[in-house]
Amino acid sequence: MASSYGAAKKVMLLGLDGADPALIKKYIAAGKLPNLKRVIEQGATTPGLDMQGVLPAITPPNWATLATGAWPNTHGITCFWNHTLGNALDMMDYGWNSELLQAETVWAAFARAGKKSILFNYPTAWPPTTEQAIYVDGTSIYTNLRGYIDYEKVYECQAGDFPIREIPHVIDNSGTDCRVEGDISSLKAEISKDEYEGYGYTQPGLVTSVEDGELSADIPNADQVITPIKPATGWKNAPAGAREVVLPVNSGQARRYGLLTAADGKTYNQISIYRSKQDEQALGGALANEWSGWIYDTFTVNGKDTPVAYKIRVLAMNPDGSSLTFYYSFVLDLTGGKYFYPAEIGPELYAQVGPMLQPVNYDRLNPLADSILLDSVREMYQWHVEAINYLLDHKEWDLFYTHMHGIDMFNHFYLDYIFPEASVEYERYQELIEQIYEISDDFVGAMLQRLAADTTIIITSDHGGVGKNPATEHPLIGDMWGINVGIMGQLGYTRLKDVSGKPEIDWANTKAVAQRATFIYINLKGRDPQGSVEPDEYDKLVEKIIDDLYSYRDPHTGRRVVAFAMNRNDMEAVGLGGPNCGDIFYILEPEFTRCHGNGLSNHTLLGCSMKALFMMVGAGVKQGEILHRRVRMVDVVPTICHLTAAPMPRDVEGGVIYQALREKESYTD
Numbered sequence: 326m327a328s329s330y331g332a333a334k335k336v337m338l339l340g341l342d343g344a345d346p347a348l349i350k351k352y353i354a355a356g357k358l359p360n361l362k363r364v365i366e367q368g369a370t371t372p373g374l375d376m377q378g379v380l381p382a383i384t385p386p387n388w389a390t391l392a393t394g395a396w397p398n399t400h401g402i403t404c405f406w407n408h409t410l411g412n413a414l415d416m417m418d419y420g421w422n423s424e425l426l427q428a429e430t431v432w433a434a435f436a437r438a439g440k441k442s443i444l445f446n447y448p449t450a451w452p453p454t455t456e457q458a459i460y461v462d463g464t465s466i467y468t469n470l471r472g473y474i475d476y477e478k479v480y481e482c483q484a485g486d487f488p489i490r491e492i493p494h495v496i497d498n499s500g501t502d503c504r505v506e507g508d509i510s511s512l513k514a515e516i517s518k519d520e521y522e523g524y525g526y527t528q529p530g531l532v533t534s535v536e537d538g539e540l541s542a543d544i545p546n547a548d549q550v551i552t553p554i555k556p557a558t559g560w561k562n563a564p565a566g567a568r569e570v571v572l573p574v575n576s577g578q579a580r581r582y583g584l585l586t587a588a589d590g591k592t593y594n595q596i597s598i599y600r601s602k603q604d605e606q607a608l609g610g611a612l613a614n615e616w617s618g619w620i621y622d623t624f625t626v627n628g629k630d631t632p633v634a635y636k637i638r639v640l641a642m643n644p645d646g647s648s649l650t651f652y653y654s655f656v657l658d659l660t661g662g663k664y665f666y667p668a669e670i671g672p673e674l675y676a677q678v679g680p681m682l683q684p685v686n687y688d689r690l691n692p693l694a695d696s697i698l699l700d701s702v703r704e705m706y707q708w709h710v711e712a713i714n715y716l717l718d719h720k721e722w723d724l725f726y727t728h729m730h731g732i733d734m735f736n737h738f739y740l741d742y743i744f745p746e747a748s749v750e751y752e753r754y755q756e757l758i759e760q761i762y763e764i765s766d767d768f769v770g771a772m773l774q775r776l777a778a779d780t781t782i783i784i785t786s787d788h789g790g791v792g793k794n795p796a797t798e799h800p801l802i803g804d805m806w807g808i809n810v811g812i813m814g815q816l817g818y819t820r821l822k823d824v825s826g827k828p829e830i831d832w833a834n835t836k837a838v839a840q841r842a843t844f845i846y847i848n849l850k851g852r853d854p855q856g857s858v859e860p861d862e863y864d865k866l867v868e869k870i871i872d873d874l875y876s877y878r879d880p881h882t883g884r885r886v887v888a889f890a891m892n893r894n895d896m897e898a899v900g901l902g903g904p905n906c907g908d909i910f911y912i913l914e915p916e917f918t919r920c921h922g923n924g925l926s927n928h929t930l931l932g933c934s935m936k937a938l939f940m941m942v943g944a945g946v947k948q949g950e951i952l953h954r955r956v957r958m959v960d961v962v963p964t965i966c967h968l969t970a971a972p973m974p975r976d977v978e979g980g981v982i983y984q985a986l987r988e989k990e991s992y993t994d
């Protein structure tokens with residue numbers, strides 16, 4: 326299956342999660358996104374800048390297709406969470422895990438030919454599967470999200486004399502922070518705090534209201550510390566009039582000391598962080614309404630002194646020194662190599678490039694918090710530019726894959742509010758969406774400096790995103806975060822019972838459940854551990870549920886909610902089926918789509934689309950070429966292999982995008 330084309334020696338795939346080709350076209354027409362415009366002018370794309378993604382339009386299955394060239398029923402990852410037939414219907418596996426992949430990846434195929442890869446926070450790449458690759462995480466939406474030692478906090482400091490109060494953030498057992506190590510991460514509705522800790526989402530479980538599910542991503546969380554401001558006493562170098570605060574850190578196991586000072590002796594405008602009141606020098610500090618630089622410190626972790634780094638950002642500071650509020654970032658373990666392969670890559674990057682700031686998550690939907698989130702994301706992207714350039718300059722590589730999640734994060738946070746009917750601040754939210762695209766365009770521009778006679782760059786997304794139609798409400802079906810009880814309960818297929826004051830599924834009287842974003846499972850005897858439906862009832866029940874889904878109408882508008890529904894046989898026509906799919910696959914009408922996961926990958930709504938981005942430029946690629954063939958996501962991997970004369974992955978199902986490529990004689994002159 327190897328190709329002899331070989332126009333490129335190196336290929337880079339830049340993944341912009343959630344990037345919408347429709348918005349990119351709009352911004353380019355307005356004179357923005359110069360780097361993506363350059364790719365269009367110097368490379369190849371389609372009229373809509375898009376390609377046909379796979380279903381469901383959710384992060385793991387689509388990036389898995391871009392890694393394998395296979396449809397989801399072949400590679401086996403079918404949602405953010407996976408389910409395998411025969412397991413309990415409330416048992417789900419974390420879909421980012423490479424051990425769930427049943428198809429060979431392009432980097433594994435490269436390794437068979439002795440070629441080397443760098444995989445930088447690429448979904449479904451971790452844990453490592455080949456020694457011929459460098460892995461930088463790949464277990465979550467942000468690079469090394471698990472590399473922190475202490476959780477982000479907001480310190481509320483008030484003049485007075487009262488005990489310090491430490492209020493932990495809500496433990497929400499997020500899939501975005503599931504551990505993906507040697508064993509597949511499996512979750513049920515109840516998950517222990519010790520094993521999983523969340524970042525902006527709830528656990529997959531019982532979704533009985535819209536707020537239970539993936540929309541809980543809009544709920545920020547951070548530790549809160551309320552601590553008194555007092556006159557500074559016992560300090561070695563405190564200026565006259567200085568005030569002090571005691572700051573619990575390292576999950577409350579240690580203390581640092583904050584010194585509030587006034588440069589002119591009257592107006593308090595700075596906080597400095599000290600390890601001890603007797604220290605000559607502060608660890609670092611920040612002025613009012615500003616960020617600190619990196620604060621390098623040492624925490625005791627498992628009995629060992631561990632070098633760490635963090636930042637603070639002053640949110641509010643009363644000039645009279647009576648109150649202070651500041652943000653304290655996730656604390657990074659500078660020795661951590663757990664989610665890097667080889668393990669020394671992590672500390673090497675921190676030493677050569679510096680620490681990475683995680684996106685801020687303490688608050689949202691107000692101008693200050695949103696601007697600080699934007700600051701942190703901009704810095705995160707710049708760190709990625711520097712870290713990627715370091716690896717590309719100092720390590721051997723033939724294939725580079727990366728995934729940046731900023732656009733999708735902003736889609737989930739702000740896209741619902743960009744319409745005048747949705748928010749009086751709609752213009753500010755539109756600007757935030759535009760700004761994350763500009764940050765992403767800057768990232769692309771930095772990577773375009775790698776273009777050379779032997780290098781091809783492919784820019785993709787896994788899906789786009791649509792905002793909530795202000796005229797509709799989200800129906801309680803199609804939430805990827807567990808088992809959706811709403812509509813299936815109304816139709817009588819899912820029954821609940823009260824257990825110690827909490828709703829639980831009454832499996833003995835439940836005939837079917839809506840699980841994850843797009844699947845319905847019959848609770849089948851002989852297959853499902855708590856099955857209630859006899860096998861000879863299966864076909865008629867599937868048909869009846871499909872009929873009922875088509876008949877269901879939104880109570881607010883009277884419109885049909887479900888666009889189409891398929892049985893297990895029919896869903897194979899859209900690349901689904903097999904042991905990791907349900908008995909029914911369904912898609913909602915665009916106006917009821919929840920950002921992206923339960924809609925068609927070519928749906929459009931109110932100026933936004935669900936479509937996946939596609940463009941390519943560089944070695945072997947035609948210049949200024951607008952393709953008039955359909956480009957499918959499964960076509961990207963075979964095109965990479967064709968360009969580099971590398972072996973095709975064993976399970977590849979797509980085809981080479983020949984129409985985007987120059988004739989051989991045009992690049993061998």
